[in-house]
Amino acid sequence: MTTTSMSKERLLFNGADWDFPTLQRVHDACEEIALGELGLDVYPNQIEVITSEQMLDAYSSTGMPLFYRHWSFGKHFAHHEAFYRRGMRDLAYEIVINSSPCISYLMEENSATMQTLVIAHAAFGHNHFFKNNYLFQLWTDADGILDYLNFAKSYIARCEERYGEVEVERTLDAAHALMSHGVHRHAGKTKVDLRDEERREQERRVHEEQVFNDLWRTVPAGKKRTAADVGLEKRRLALGLPQDNILYFLEKSAPLLQPWQREILRIVRHVAQYFHPQRQTKVMNEGTATYVHYRIMNRLHERGQISDGNFLEFLKSHANVVFQPNYDDRRFSGFNPYALGFAMMQDIERIVTAPTEEDRAWFPDIAGKGDAMSVLRDIWADYRDESFINQFLSPNLIRQLRLFHLYDDPEQEEGILVSAIHDERGYRRIRRQLSREYDIGWIDPGIDIVDVDLAGDRRLLLRHNVTNDWFLQEADTKLVLQHLANLWGYEVLLQEIDSSNEVVKEHTASPRKPLQ
C-alpha cells in the first residue's frame, strides 16, 4: 500500500460528501482509465443528479425521462413507493438510458464513493455496451430515442384532447397487453435485389444441372396442391402471414382502426422494440458494467485517487451487488444477473491470461491470448445472453457456482430428477440448459397470427406452439384476446397446438364494441 505517497491532493474526494466539481473530477478520472486503459468506446456522457422521488418517477415509467401518460405507470409508482417507504427495498443506485448523449441518473443521497461507482458502472460500463453491442446497434437509435419519446408523449396527449382520455386509454391498454408480442425478433429479409436474384437463380440452375439424377423422378411426389391451397398461400403472402409481431400486423392490417390508433400501436411497438435488446442482454449488460466499474475502482485506488476507507466502502457495496444466494437460501430468487455476468467476465479474463489445460481444450480460441480487454470487448459486441452463456460458461465456473440441473415432469410421480450436476458429464448439458433460460424466443410463448378469413367472417386465427406442455394461462389469455379482438374488430381464435400439430385447446374472443 502506498499510503505514504498518497498525498491529499491526489484524492478525488475525501469522506462521503460531494459537490459538482467532485463529480467532474471523478468523471474525468474514470474516463482516463476507461478510454485510455480499458479501451472503451462510449457515447458522450450526461450526468443528471436527481432526488429519490424523481428516481421513483423514472422507475415507474420504465426508466425513461419522458413518457406518455398512462395509469399503469401510476400503479407502478404507488407500488414501488410503498416498498421504498416501508424500507423493504432500496432504490437502485442508478438508472442509465441508452441514448446519445448517454444519460445517467445519480441520486443525491449517494455518498461520493457511490457516485464514483455509479459513474464507472453506468456512464462507462453500460454506455460502452449500449454503443457497441450488435443488438443495440441493430434495433435501437440512441440519437433519436429522446426526440421520439417526446413526440410520442405529445402525440398521445393530443389524441387525448381530441378523442377523449377513455378512448386513448382503451387503445393503450390493448397495446400494452400485446406489447411482448410487438417486436421484430429477426432483422428480417433484406430488400430483394433483382440483379442479385438473377445471378443466384443462374447459379442454382447450374448446380441443378451438375447434380441431375434421373432417379429422383421416380421418387413418389407428395399430395398435389389444390387450387384452394394455392389461394390460401397467396392470401397469407399478401398479408405477410404468418406473423409473430402481432402489434405490427394490427397496425398494418386491422380493418377498423382509426389512423391515430394505428399510430399509438406503432408508438407502443417502437418502445417495445427499443427495450427488446435490454431484455436479451441482462446478464451481459450488467456483467459488463460491473466488470468495468470493478476495474476502474481498483485502478483509482491503485493510483491513490481513492482513499482506503472509501475503497472499503466500495468493496462492501460491490459485494452486495454481486451476491448470489444458493438455491436453498431464503434470499434466493433466481440468478442474479450482476453476479452471473460479473463472474463470467472475470472467468473469461482468467482464461485469457492464465488458462489451465481444461480451458485450452474448451476455449481454444481465447485461452492464453493475453489481452483480456480486447477479447472481452469483442465478446461484448457480438453476443447476447443466450449465445454468450452457451459459448463462454466454463466448467470452472460451473464447479465454482456448483450448478445443477433439475428436470421436473409433473407426470413423474416420484419427484424431481436431478438430471445433471457439475461434473464431466454435466458441463455441456448445464451450459445448454442455462443458456436456454435466457433465450427470449424460448421463454416467451411463441404465438403467430396464421390466417384471416377475409372472404368470410374476417376471423383472425392465431396459433400457440405448445412446448413441454406449457399451455397459456387461461385468465390472462382471455383478457389479452379480448383486447386483441377489440383492436381487430372481429372475432379472434387462438389455437394451442402440440408438437404433433394437433389442436389441443382453443380460446376465442369477440370484440365488445367496434373501436370507432
Next chain:
Amino acid sequence: MHIVDRRLNPRGKSLENRQRFLRRAKSAVQQAVKRSLQSRNIRDVLDGGEITLPIDGLTEPGFRRGEGGISDQILPGNRAFVEGDIIPRPPGRSGGRPKEAGEGDGEDGFRFVLTREEFLDVFLDDLELPDLAKRRLTETEEESPVRAGYSVSGSPSNIAVGRTTRMAMMRRIALRRPRIQEMEALRREIGECEDDEKRLALEAKLKALTEKSRRIPYIDPLDVRYRRFESEPKPVAKAVMFCLMDVSGSMSEHMKDLAKRFYLLLYLFLSQRYKKVEIVFIRHTDKAEEVDEETFFYGPATGGTLVSSALAAMRTIVAARFDPAEWNIYAAQASDGDNSYSDGTMTGQLLRHEILPLCQYFAYIEVGEEDSDSSVSRSPLWTLYEGIRAEQVPLSMRKVCRRNEIFPVFHDLFQKRDAQSKVAP
C-alpha cells in the same frame, strides 16, 4: 461531459399517472378505504395512510405460460445431489416447480400510501351535504387582494417607500457612501484651513468623496420595492358547526368518545366542502356553556340534564355572531337520551320553532354503552325528537353504541340523495 442538476425540476411528475390510476381503481380504493377505517381511529384518518388494494381490474394482462408443464431449471449451490437423484416433491404442491425468479413480491393485494387529500377525497366522495340551497353560494367566490410581501416590480402607485429607503440605506452603508455631514464638515475645514498644503490634501479628499458619492447614488433603482398583493378567494358562504353535548354524569367516557368521533367526521366533511368552517362547542348539564375543544371533550362536569339550555345557548350565539343569511349552520347533538322530565316541552318548542328554522341540518346522535342494544331503548329525548321529525324538518337521528358503527351511521346520514328528496330519513 455535462452535469445537470435536475433536483429542482418540477416534482410529482407521476402525479398525473397516479391520479389516473386512482380514478381507474376508484371502486376498489373506496372499498379499501372503508375497510381500513374500521380499524383506525379518526386522528389517523386525517393523515391519510396506507391501504391495501386487491389487484383485480388493475391487472395488465399478457400472454403468459400457465402451470403444469415440464420444467427444466438450473440452480446454483448443489452440495448433496448427484446425477440421477430423485427429489420428492413437497407435499400439497402438484407440478412442483420451484418458485420462479422475479416472482418475489406478489402483486395480489398490494399496499400503497394515499396522501391526506386523496384519502379524504375518496373517503367523502359519495357523501353529500343536505340542503344545497345555500351551498351553491360557495361556488361563487369573491376575490379580494391580500398583502403578500414585497416585490421588485410593480406599478408606481404601489411603491413601498419605507422598504425602499431601508434597502437604500442598507446599500449605502454596505458600500460606504460618504455621509453628507461628513462632507459638510470637510468643506468647513477647508474654508477654515490656513495651511495650503493641508488644504490641498483636504480638497483632494473632498473630491474623492464627492466622486464616490456620485458613484453610489442615494437611491438606486435596485432599491425600489413594491407592495405585492395576491388575490385570495373569499368564500361568500361560510359554515358554522355547533357541537352540542350532554356532559352530565350519565355520559360515560365511551359515549363521549363516540360523540367525538362523530364530530370529527362532520368537521372533516364540512371542511372538505367549505373553505371556512367555524366550530362552536356547547356543553351542557343543567346549564349550558360555550367552551373550547379541550374542555369540551375532557373537562369534568357534573349536574343534571337540561337539553333546552344547550339549545337556548345555541340560539343566543347564532343571534350574536352567525347571521343565518350569511352562514350555513349545522348542528350535531350527542346525548345519551336523558333529559329532565319537565324540560321536554321546552326543548321541543325551542328545537321546532327556533333552532331548526336556522339550521341547514340538525343531526342527533344518541350514544349508548358498548354492550347495550341500540334498537330497543326509547329514551325521552328520542321519543321527543321522533315526534318532531315527522314534520319534515332537516332533522335526522341515529343511535350508536359501538365505535365501528360511527362511520356507517355518518355515511348513512350524509348519503348522496336525489335533489328532490327531503333530508329527513
